[in-house]
Amino acid sequence: MNLWKIALRSVQHRRLASGLTALSIGLGVALVVGVMVIHAVVTHTFQRSGEGYDLIIGAKGSRLELVLNTVYHIGKPVGTLPYEYYEEFESGRFAGDVELAVPCCMGGNYQGFRVVGTTPNMFDELPFNRDQISYDVSEFSTEEEREDARRRSQDRFADSKELFAEGKNFGWGDFYSGVVGATVARKTGLKVGDKFRPVHGFEADQGEEHDEFEVVGVLKPTGTANDRALFINIEGFWLIHEHGHFDESLDVLPGEEDAEAQPAEGQTAAEEHDHDHGADAAHADGDHDHEAEASHDNHDHEADSDHDHGTEMAHGDGNHDHDHAAEAGEGHEHEHGRRVTAILIRTDPRRMKRAMDLPKIINQEGEAQAAMPTEEVTRLLEGIVGNIQAVLMVFAVMIVVVAGIGMMVSIYNSMSERRHEIAVMRALGARRTTVMLIILLESILLSLGGGILGLVLGHALIGLLAPTIMEQTGVVVHALQFQAAELILIPGLVFMASIVGYLPAVIAYRTEVADSLSE
Amino acid sequence: MLEIRDVKKSFTQPDGTMLHVLDIEEFRAKAGEQIVIVGHSGCGKTTLLHVIAGISRPDSGKVVIDGWDTAVLSEAERDQFRAAKIGYVFQTFNLLPAFSALENVMIGMAFADGRADRERAEMLLDRVGLSHRLTHKPSQLSVGEQQRVAVARAMANRPKVLLADEPTANVDSGNQQHVIDMLRGSCEQEGVALLLVTHSPEVAKQFDRIERLEEINRVLKSAPT
Numbered sequence: 205m206n207l208w209k210i211a212l213r214s215v216q217h218r219r220l221a222s223g224l225t226a227l228s229i230g231l232g233v234a235l236v237v238g239v240m241v242i243h244a245v246v247t248h249t250f251q252r253s254g255e256g257y258d259l260i261i262g263a264k265g266s267r268l269e270l271v272l273n274t275v276y277h278i279g280k281p282v283g284t285l286p287y288e289y290y291e292e293f294e295s296g297r298f299a300g301d302v303e304l305a306v307p308c309c310m311g312g313n314y315q316g317f318r319v320v321g322t323t324p325n326m327f328d329e330l331p332f333n334r335d336q337i338s339y340d341v342s343e344f345s346t347e348e349e350r351e352d353a354r355r356r357s358q359d360r361f362a363d364s365k366e367l368f369a370e371g372k373n374f375g376w377g378d379f380y381s382g383v384v385g386a387t388v389a390r391k392t393g394l395k396v397g398d399k400f401r402p403v404h405g406f407e408a409d410q411g412e413e414h415d416e417f418e419v420v421g422v423l424k425p426t427g428t429a430n431d432r433a434l435f436i437n438i439e440g441f442w443l444i445h446e447h448g449h450f451d452e453s454l455d456v457l458p459g460e461e462d463a464e465a466q467p468a469e470g471q472t473a474a475e476e477h478d479h480d481h482g483a484d485a486a487h488a489d490g491d492h493d494h495e496a497e498a499s500h501d502n503h504d505h506e507a508d509s510d511h512d513h514g515t516e517m518a519h520g521d522g523n524h525d526h527d528h529a530a531e532a533g534e535g536h537e538h539e540h541g542r543r544v545t546a547i548l549i550r551t552d553p554r555r556m557k558r559a560m561d562l563p564k565i566i567n568q569e570g571e572a573q574a575a576m577p578t579e580e581v582t583r584l585l586e587g588i589v590g591n592i593q594a595v596l597m598v599f600a601v602m603i604v605v606v607a608g609i610g611m612m613v614s615i616y617n618s619m620s621e622r623r624h625e626i627a628v629m630r631a632l633g634a635r636r637t638t639v640m641l642i643i644l645l646e647s648i649l650l651s652l653g654g655g656i657l658g659l660v661l662g663h664a665l666i667g668l669l670a671p672t673i674m675e676q677t678g679v680v681v682h683a684l685q686f687q688a689a690e691l692i693l694i695p696g697l698v699f700m701a702s703i704v705g706y707l708p709a710v711i712a713y714r715t716e717v718a719d720s721l722s723e
Numbered sequence: 724m725l726e727i728r729d730v731k732k733s734f735t736q737p738d739g740t741m742l743h744v745l746d747i748e749e750f751r752a753k754a755g756e757q758i759v760i761v762g763h764s765g766c767g768k769t770t771l772l773h774v775i776a777g778i779s780r781p782d783s784g785k786v787v788i789d790g791w792d793t794a795v796l797s798e799a800e801r802d803q804f805r806a807a808k809i810g811y812v813f814q815t816f817n818l819l820p821a822f823s824a825l826e827n828v829m830i831g832m833a834f835a836d837g838r839a840d841r842e843r844a845e846m847l848l849d850r851v852g853l854s855h856r857l858t859h860k861p862s863q864l865s866v867g868e869q870q871r872v873a874v875a876r877a878m879a880n881r882p883k884v885l886l887a888d889e890p891t892a893n894v895d896s897g898n899q900q901h902v903i904d905m906l907r908g909s910c911e912q913e914g915v916a917l918l919l920v921t922h923s924p925e926v927a928k929q930f931d932r933i934e935r936l937e938e939i940n941r942v943l944k945s946a947p948t
Contacts, residue, residue, distance in 0.1 A: 217821030633806020
C-alpha cells in the first residue's frame with residue numbers, strides 16, 4: 205500500500221466533499237477547455253478560409269470589412285468595382301503580376317445563405333496550394349521539369365474532384381448553374397439537380413426572387429464560411445441583376461445605375477471568339493426571359509440580346525485560349541456597367557518583388573484597395589478575437605483558481621476532524637513528512653480528478669454544442685478536437701494543488717500525536 | 724530488552740505551572756515477557772506507554788528497547804523506530820475509517836518500510852478470526868471485531884514490544900477475555916513483550932507480573948494523598 209493509495213482512500217472516504225470539490229474544479233477546467241478549443245477552431249477556420257489567394261481587391265473602404273465580407277460572408281460589401289478593373293488583372297496592366305484572378309459578386313441570398321457569383325476558377329484553381337498549381341509545360345526547359353508539371357497538374361485535377369461530395373463544378377457556360385456549400389445542402393435539402401431561386405439582399409425572405417438556378421455540385425464540408433454559401437455562375441448573377449432586380453438597398457453598387465442608364469440598345473453581340481470556355485449570355489429580349497445558352501468547350505457561339513450582355517470572362521489560369529484583342533475591341537464594351545464586389549488574387553510566385561509591390565500600387569490609386577486576408581485576419585484575431593479570448597481565458601482560469609481555493613478550504617476544514625486520524629497514523633509510525641505528503645497527494649488527486657472531469661465535460665460540451673455552433677456560425681468543431689495547450693492543464697493543476705494543499709499539509713505536519721490521540 | 728532508567732516527564736499546564744507525571748527510577752522487561760500495569764486514573768499509565776513508544780520524549784532518563792535509546796533519537800528516527808519495533812493497541816481501537824480491515828493492518832507496514840505484506844496481514848486477521856471480514860470497513864465491524872483488527876494491526880511489523888492501553892475498556896464483557904487471549908497468544912507466538920495497562924482486576928490477575936504504577940512512579944509516592 206503506497207501513499208497514493210492511502211491518499212485515494214481518504215478522498216474516497218469523503219465522497220460528497222471530494223466530489224463537489226472536484227466538480228467545481230472540473231467546471232472551471234471545462235470552461236478553459238471550451239475557450240481553448242473554440243478559439244483554436246475559430247482561428248483555424250479564419251486562417252483556412254483565406255487559403256489559396258494572397259490579395260483581395262475591392263472598392264475603397266475598410267479593408268477588414270472587405271475581407272470579412274468576401275472571405276467570411278459577414279456584413280455587406282464595402283462597394284463594387286467596374287468589370288474593367290477586373291480585366292486589368294486578366295489582360296491589363298496587372299496581368300503579368302498575378303497568377304490567378306477570380307471575381308466575386310454578392311448581393312443575394314437563398315434562405316439566408318449568401319449567394320456568390322463567381323467563375324468556375326473558384327473551385328478549379330483557387331483551393332490549391334502554389335506547389336500544386338500547374339504550369340504550361342512548354343515553360344519548362346527540361347523533360348524532368350515538364351514531367352513534374354504534368355504530375356502536379358494531374359494531382360490538382362484529382363484533388364479538384366475531392367472538393368465535391370456530389371456532382372461537380374459549374375461550367376463556364378452554365379450560366380444558371382451553381383454549387384452549394386455543405387451546410388447549405390444540409391439545411392436546405394438542396395441536392396444535385398434541384399433548382400433554387402436566390403432573392404435580393406442578404407437576409408432571408410427580404411427581397412424579390414430571382415430566376416432559377418440548378419444545383420450541379422454539392423461541396424464537401426470545409427470548415428470554412430464557404431460551407432454556408434451558394435456559388436453561382438457570375439454570368440447568371442449578372443443576368444438576374446441586370447433586369448433591375450439588384451437589391452436597391454445596396455447603395456454599394458453605384459455602377460448599377462450606370463448600367464441601367466446606358467443600355468446597349470441595338471448592339472449586335474454576335475461575336476466569334478476563339479475561346480475554350482467562352483460564355484455568352486443570351487438575353488433574347490427584354491421580357492426577362494433569361495434563357496442562357498451554355499457554350500461549352502471549343503464552341504463558337506453567338507449571343508443576341510436587346511441589352512446585349514454578352515460577356516467574355518477572361519480565365520487567368522493559362523489554360524484558356526484568350527482572345528484579348530476581341531475583348532478589347534468588341535467585348536469590352538459589353539462589360540460596361542458590370543461590376544464586381546471583390547477580386548481574389550493569387551500573385552505570381554515567380555515575380556515576388558512585383559507581387560509584393562502590387563498592394564501598394566493599387567492602394568495608392570484612387571479606385572480600389574488591396575487587402576491581404578492573412579494580415580487582416582491576423583489583425584482581427586490578435587486585436588479583437590485574441591483579446592476576447594484572453595478575457596474569457598482569464599475568467600475561466602479565475603474559476604479554476606477559485607475552485608482551487610475552495611478545495612483548500614474543504615481540506616483545511618476537514619483537518620480538524622482528521623487530527624485524530626493523523627495522530628493514529630503517526631502513532632503507527634508515519635513521519636511528519638509522510639502525513640504532510642499524504643495531504644498534498646489528496647489535494648493533487650482532487651485536482652487531477654477535477655481536471656479529468658473538466659476535460660471530459662469540456663469536450664462533451666463542445667460535442668453537444670457542435671451542431672448549434674455549426675448552424676449558427678459555420679464553424680465545424682468536434683468533441684474530440686484536442687489542443688496541445690490542454691497538455692499544460694494537468695501539470696498546471698498539479699502545481700495549483702501543491703500550493704493550495706500546502707496549508708492543510710502543514711497542519712497535518714504540526715499535529716501533536718500525544719495530544720491528538722487523547723482527543 | 725526493555726529498560727527504563729531515571730525517566731522523568733512533565734507537562735506545562737495552562738496556568739504555566741509544571742505538572743510532573745512520571746519519575747521512574749528503573750523498569751525492565753525481558754523479551755516475550757507479559758506484564759500488566761495497573762493504577763488509578765491519571766496516574767500516568769498512558770504517558771508511560773507514550774514514552775516507551777517514542778510518541779513522547781522523556782524530559783530526562785533513558786528508554787532502551789532492543790538496544791535503541793529512544794530518548795536520544797530525533798523525532799523522525801523515533802517514528803521509524805516505532806513503526807519497526809512497537810505495536811500499539813488503543814483503548815478506542817483507533818482504526819482508520821477510510822480503510823478496510825485488511826488495509827488497516829497493511830497501512831502500518833507501509834509506514835515501516837514502504838512495503839505492505841498482504842499475506843502476513845491476511846494471516847494475522849485469520850489468526851484473530853476475521854478472514855471473512857478482510858474488505859469490511861471499521862464502520863461495518865462490531866466493536867469486538869474492531870479491537871481484533873487493532874490487535875492484528877499491532878502485530879503487523881513483528882514488533883519487539885506490544886503496548887496495549889486498556890484494550891478491553893470499550894469491549895463488552897463477553898469479548899473481553901477473547902481480546903486478552905488474542906493479545907497474549909499473539910505475543911507468545913511471536914516472542915513479543917506485552918505491556919498491558921488495565922483497570923480491570925479480572926484481567927490483571929491473569930498475568931504473572933503485575934506492576935502498580937503507584938509503586939514505581941516516584942511522583943505518585945511523593946504526592947499528597
